[in-house]
Amino acid sequence: MSGNIELLSSVLDRAKTENRAALIAYLPAGFPTVDGGIAAVKAVIDGGADIVEVGLPHSDPVLDGPVIQTADDIALKGGVKIADVLRTVREAYRATGAPILVMTYWNPVDRYGVERFTAELAEAGGSGCILPDLPVQESALWREHAEKHGLATVFVVAPSSKDERLATITAAGSGFVYAASLMGVTGTRASVGEQAQDLVRRTRATTALPVCVGLGVSNAAQAAEVAGFSDGVIVGSAFVKRMLDAADEGAGLVAVRELAGELAKGVRRS
Template sequence: MSTRSKLSAALAAAKAENRAALIGYLPAGFPSVDGGIKAVRALIEGGCDAVEVGLPHSDPVLDGPTIQTADDIALRGGIRIADVLRTVREVASAVDAPVLVMTYWNPVDHYGVERFAADLAAAGGAGCILPDLPVEESQEWRTAAEKHGLDTVFVVAPSNRDERLARITAVGSGFVYAAAVMGVTGTRTQVGHQAEDLVKRTRATTELPVCVGLGVSTAEQAAEVAAFADGVIVGSAFVQRLLDAAGDEEVGLAAVRALAGDLAAGVRRR
C-alpha cells in the first residue's frame, strides 16, 4: 500500500516501545450485537492495540469449540453481515485503534467482493484476515482491498515450507498471522514450540510484522510469545470470559477488560 495503514502504524508504535502488539479477537453478535460492540470496545479499553471482529460462520474450519459456541450463539441470534459492519463502525468511531474483520471467504464471495471491501472501508475497518483464501485465488480481493485502503492479512502455519511462506507473505499486507500450532483455535497450557521457528522462517521472507495466534490465554504465555514475535493474538480466552459470565453483561465486560490488561502487561514483560 502506498501509505502506511492504520494497522501498520499501530504495530510500528508498539515496536517503537520495544514490545509486541496485543491483538484481541471477538466474534460479532456475541453475546448479542449490542453486547458484542461493548465487548470489543472493552478489549481496547483494557489494552489491546488492535482488534479482530469475527464474522460468525456455520462451518468454521479453523475455530475450536469455544469460538464455535460463540458463533452458534451469534448465528441463532440472527447475526448478518450488516451487523458485523455495524460492529466495526461503532467500535472504529469510538476508539483510536485498527479494527479488522476476520472471516472465511464464502460470506465475502456471496456478499460481493467489491461491495464488501467498499462497505468495510466505509465502516472504518482497517482490513481483513482471510484464513481460508488461497493466495493464488486472492487477486480479486486484493485489488478491491487496495482500492479501498484495506490491509489483507494471510495465515501461515508450521507445515508451510519456506517457498510457500515466501509466496504467501509476498502478497499480504499489515502483518502475517502465524498459527502457533497445527490445529484449531483454543486456549492451551503451552503455546507450542513450533511458533518461534515459524516466526523465524517467516521473517526470512518478509519485512511485514509477524504476529502469533492460537493458544495464548495468560500474561505468562503472552510474554513468552512477545519475546520472539511482533504481535500476540488472543481470541478464545476472551470468548471464554464472556461465556463464563453466563449472560451477566457487566461481569463479562469487566472480565474481558481485566484479561486484556493482564495480557497487555505480559507483552510488555521483555
C-alpha cells in the same frame, strides 16, 4: 472513505518503538448480542488491546475450536448478519480510534460481493481483513479491491508451510502476517510451543511485514513468552471463554477488560 491500513501499520510500528509486541484481541460480532459484541470490543481496547479482530460468525467454522464455535452459534441464532459485523467495526472504531479488522471465511464475502464488502468495510473505518481459508493463488480479485479501498489483506501461515510457500504467501499479504502457532483449531493451550518461534523466524526471512502469533495464548505468562519472539500476540478463545463463563453481560465485559489488562502487561514484560 478509504480503509485504515495506515492506522494498523502505525500501531504496530508504535509497539515496536516501545520495544514490545502489540496485543491483538479477537471477538466474534453478534456475541452475546450485536450491542454486547460492540461493548466487548470497546472493553478489550479500554483494557489494553492495541488492535481487534472482529469475527464474522460462520455456520461451519472448520478452523475454530469449541469455544469460538459456541459463540458463533449464539451469534447466528441471534440473527447476526454481515451488516451487523460492519456496524460492529464502525462503532468500535469511532469510539476508540483503534485498528479494527474483520476475520472471516471466504464464502460469506464471496456471496456478499467482493467489491461491496471491501467498499463497506473501508467506509466503516476497518483496517483490513484476515482470510484464513482463501488460497493466495485465488486471491487476486480480493487483493485488487482491498488495495483500492486501503485495506490490509492478512494471510495465515502455519508450521507446516514450507519456506517457498511462506515467501509466496507473505509477498501477497499486507498489514501483518498471522502465524498460527500450531497445527489444529483455535483454543487455549497449556503451552504455545517451539513450533511458533521457528515459524516466526522462517516467516521473517521472507518479509518485512510484522509477524503476529495466534492460537493458544490465554494468560500473561504465555503472552510474554510469545511477545519475546513476535511482533504481535493474538488472543481469541480466552476472551470468548471469559464472556461465555460470565454470569451476565456486564460481568463478561468486566472480565474481558481485566484479561486485556493482564495480557497487555504480559506483552510489555518480554
